[in-house]
Amino acid sequence: MRISVIGCGYLGAVHAAAMASQGHDVIGIDVDPVRLGALREGRVPFHEPGLEQLLSEGMSAGRLRFSTQIADAATAQVHFVAVNTPQRLGGDEADLGYVEAALRSLAPHLARGALVVGKSTVPVGTARRLAPLLDGRAELVWNPEFLREGHAIDDTLRPDRLVYGVGDDPDAAERAQTLLDAVYAPQLAAGVPRIVADRETAELVKVSANAFLALKISFINAVADVCAATGADVNLLADAIGHDARIGRRFLGAGLGFGGGCLPKDIRAFGARAAELGEEAIGSLLREADRINLGRRHRAVELLRTALSSEPGAAASADQGGDLRGRRIAVLGLAFKPDSDDIRDSPALSVATELALLGAEVVAHDPHAVPKVRAARPELTCVDTAADAVVGADAVLVLTEWREYRELDPAALAATTPARLVLDARNCLDPAAWRAAGWDYRGLGRHEQALGALVA
Ligand SMILES: NC(=O)C1=CN([C@@H]2O[C@H](COP(=O)(O)OP(=O)(O)OC[C@H]3O[C@@H](n4cnc5c(N)ncnc54)[C@H](O)[C@@H]3O)[C@@H](O)[C@H]2O)C=CC1
Numbered sequence: 001m002r003i004s005v006i007g008c009g010y011l012g013a014v015h016a017a018a019m020a021s022q023g024h025d026v027i028g029i030d031v032d033p034v035r036l037g038a039l040r041e042g043r044v045p046f047h048e049p050g051l052e053q054l055l056s057e058g059m060s061a062g063r064l065r066f067s068t069q070i071a072d073a074a075t076a077q078v079h080f081v082a083v084n085t086p087q088r089l090g091g092d093e094a095d096l097g098y099v100e101a102a103l104r105s106l107a108p109h110l111a112r113g114a115l116v117v118g119k120s121t122v123p124v125g126t127a128r129r130l131a132p133l134l135d136g137r138a139e140l141v142w143n144p145e146f147l148r149e150g151h152a153i154d155d156t157l158r159p160d161r162l163v164y165g166v167g168d169d170p171d172a173a174e175r176a177q178t179l180l181d182a183v184y185a186p187q188l189a190a191g192v193p194r195i196v197a198d199r200e201t202a203e204l205v206k207v208s209a210n211a212f213l214a215l216k217i218s219f220i221n222a223v224a225d226v227c228a229a230t231g232a233d234v235n236l237l238a239d240a241i242g243h244d245a246r247i248g249r250r251f252l253g254a255g256l257g258f259g260g261g262c263l264p265k266d267i268r269a270f271g272a273r274a275a276e277l278g279e280e281a282i283g284s285l286l287r288e289a290d291r292i293n294l295g296r297r298h299r300a301v302e303l304l305r306t307a308l309s310s311e312p313g314a315a316a317s318a319d320q321g322g323d324l325r326g327r328r329i330a331v332l333g334l335a336f337k338p339d340s341d342d343i344r345d346s347p348a349l350s351v352a353t354e355l356a357l358l359g360a361e362v363v364a365h366d367p368h369a370v371p372k373v374r375a376a377r378p379e380l381t382c383v384d385t386a387a388d389a390v391v392g393a394d395a396v397l398v399l400t401e402w403r404e405y406r407e408l409d410p411a412a413l414a415a416t417t418p419a420r421l422v423l424d425a426r427n428c429l430d431p432a433a434w435r436a437a438g439w440d441y442r443g444l445g446r447h448e449q450a451l452g453a454l455v456a
């Protein structure tokens with residue numbers, strides 16, 4: 001099939017390369033000349049494991065090309081719209097300006113019988129409202145995407161499910177389903193469940209899925225606070241409740257909470273849209289999840305201040321917690337999650353920035369996010385290796401659970417820093433191993449207090 005993908009960011013570039021890998025003839029369109037220039041040269045402008053390889057295979061096979069000109073998409077039979085839907089400035093709502101602009105620019109180029117498929121995450125009712133922008137030249141359906149950054153290719157090629165949100169006209173809906181079935185033939189042949197629904201249900205499936213994941217993370221973080229207050233271990237607790245198949249262990253990782261370009265803005269937009277519809281309950285539930293989540297960042301900073309002030313020989317500070325001015329803090333991790341260089345609403349970057357504002361000398365490392373951090377936060381000092389960051393640090397903060405941090409050798413690092421205080425904000429290190437190497441280990445919501453100082 002001839003496919004266009006409009007918007008070649010984290011979602012669109014992966015979708016384009018994945019569709020080319022299953023034999024379709026794909027053109028990716030983006031208005032950003034820098035991003036497009038990189039893709040044209042076969043370079044991925046962000047970190048996504050395996051994407052560069054898939055891109056180069058598609059391009060060498062002649063099945064994948066990129067353009068900034070929407071007219072170049074004119075011969076496609078199916079157009080996927082994968083542009084950004086960020087949080088509106090000064091509000092919780094989604095900014096649909098990019099989706100509207102993409103549909104408007106596409107409309108005059110649509111071939112007879114073409115199908116336009118929304119992939120971006122949008123508030124319920126968007127497809128129905130925006131369909132007239134296509135001037136009756138094509139059907140607009142919604143096919144939300146559930147990929148995770150860092151696993152994007154596998155999630156695209158082997159999704160948990162496919163959701164088609166089709167319009168009211170039965171003939172048009174059937175044509176749309178036939179075209180989408182042809183696009184996703186390998187997935188359907190492999191038995192991936194396909195749910196065909198109305199557009200409103202499809203739009204709501206997407207935001208509900210993200211909202212549920214956010215609630216799950218905030219739930220475990222709220223429980224983690226109680227664990228911290230009593231000396232209970234939230235990781236073991238999560239293992240234990242996760243064995244219940246009705247609950248499941250995934251997304252019960254307590255620590256610094258969720259960030260990124262999707263979960264935070266999607267729960268806010270969901271609440272805002274529900275409120276517009278006169279439904280307040282989901283918004284209040286999600287606002288609490290958001291509040292708990294943002295509170296994790298503050299708690300990490302407070303944990304550090306407390307730990308520094310309770311160190312033997314530490315001077316008591318004027319403002320209750322430890323004074324961070326002039327303290328050298330090694331920050332390990334800046335991306336919002338491992339296997340990604342995405343720093344959009346990154347909890348790690350937000351903590352690092354806060355520490356610098358409080359006067360700490362932050363020395364940060366991240367395996368992939370540093371170029372983006374240097375552009376966005378030039379005031380932060382970034383170094384090339386985790387070991388370089390740790391040398392002489394008053395405290396080591398693990399803020400993103402990259403595999404290389406989980407595999408650090410605490411004994412080797414202990415020799416490079418006399419302070420030996422490690423704060424594991426992602427609960428990803430082995431406390432016993434770090435303690436055995438002489439470190440004062442504290443986990444966020446797990447072993448927040450020094451060993452022996454737990455509440456009775
Ligand atoms: N990042 C992810 O993992 C996932 C994202 N989504 C959703 O997909 C959408 C896109 O997200 P990302 O890829 O992360 O955003 P992004 O910001 O990385 O990419 C969006 C791209 O669209 C381009 N664009 C904007 N207006 C355009 C236009 N009129 N014509 C052509 N290109 C245009 C931008 O230049 C940018 O390159 C959002 O709605 C997001 O919520 C859904 C599932 C996963």
Ligand SMILES: O=C(O)[C@H]1O[C@H](OP(=O)(O)OP(=O)(O)OC[C@H]2O[C@@H](n3ccc(=O)[nH]c3=O)[C@H](O)[C@@H]2O)[C@H](O)[C@@H](O)[C@@H]1O
Nearest residue numbers: 145146147148149217251252253257258259260262336337
């Ligand atoms: O709509 C989207 O864009 C995507 O949003 C999330 O994917 P993503 O943002 O890539 O990353 P996740 O793996 O969901 O992690 C999100 C955040 O939650 C945090 N998290 C995750 C899991 C956990 O147990 N604890 C936890 O704090 C991560 O560190 C990260 O900051 C969803 O998982 C995808 O299904 C969805 O398609």
